[in-house]
Amino acid sequence: MSRSRMPSPQTSKVLLAMAGQPAVWRYGYDLGVEVGLKSGSLYPILMRLADRELLEAAWEENPPLGRPARHLYRLTPQGLSAAAAVQKPAVRTAGARRQPRFQTGSAT
């Protein structure tokens, strides 16, 4: 039996960054730079996402001469659903945090 749990903030960042351009294959290092994660955090996250079939990986075709083919990553349909699920609570939480400030502001 598998438990569904909220991903870590770092995993959420990766999911959301990849969900921004769902059709585009992404390079690992570029993705890490975009979300501000070092390789020591990024690769375990990518491995876990691939294990859960939220991420698909492929090798680059026709790499430039003298450079090895790089790994490319893209979210699967399940991965996109997971990213959407991550996005919803984030929006809800942000809304809930803002609400008291409005109330305080209007009261004073």
Added chain:
Amino acid sequence: VIVVVIIPFLLGAVVWGFIRAGHTVGPAWRGSGRDGAWTLVALASSWVLADPPGWGPAMRAEFGSVEGRAARWQFAFGCLRTALLPTRRIGAHRRFVVGVVTCGLVVCTALEVYGRVHYPTETAGGAGYSALFVMFLVVGAWLALRGCQRSSVESTVARRYGTAGGVAAGAMYVVAVTPLHGAEYAALLGVSGAIAAGALASRAGGDYRRGVQAGLWVGLISGTVFFVGLMTLTYTAAGWWTHDSEAVSAFNNFGPVTEHGHQLAQWPGFAAYLVRRESAVALLVGFIVAPILAIGAGAVGGAIGASRQQSGRLTTGPE
């Protein structure tokens, strides 16, 4: 111990790491323009345990696009971290291993602390002994947790055979050091258990490496069982070991010579001396001899099991 066993072992591990990385990386290993960061990435990427096994090459390929000396080293250390630390969440089958490792750590540490508190010996062992003890515990726990990263069926089977063989072998090693008549032959049964576990694992997995893997588990489990068993027996029945007349005479004649020509034992009593001596035996046999012996025996068993499986395939092939 440090000069004869630990340093050669560490040097051997480093050489083995380079050889393995050379095999994994291939001709690119010898290419020009390879700096220290590249070497670190090559080593780390060859140690990554992952199914499917494409993550190591992915790291090496990605490294080519990292620019700047600092960024390259940062990337390299990140790869090393990924290779050395667990990358997966703890699943049901790994929880068992984590539980066993935690119990082993707690029990071994408790036994050691008990000995230190009840039999204080300022000169026996000291900080060096404690450092060795902690190092072996950490290395053993790391090997066990890293070993359970593999999630394939063959690895799980190897782990199960190794665990069963380890418990049996550890019990046999404990019996072998008791003063019972003919008990020393029990050690042979322990080694046979490691060979059997290796053979069964390789036969089930179709690869002699599963035998080595099972041997590693036998070594870790049997070493821990031996340490716990021997130290428990020593504390609960310290008098039991005094059958060894050599130990008694060594206690009386050991220590610095006084100005009157008498030798003083360095321990406050014979029990303290005995505990420290058995503790050293438990450390050496449990955390060095038993694991190395079991890995060797597992490899032998693995070769036997793989050959039997191959011959079995040949006979069943034409049917």
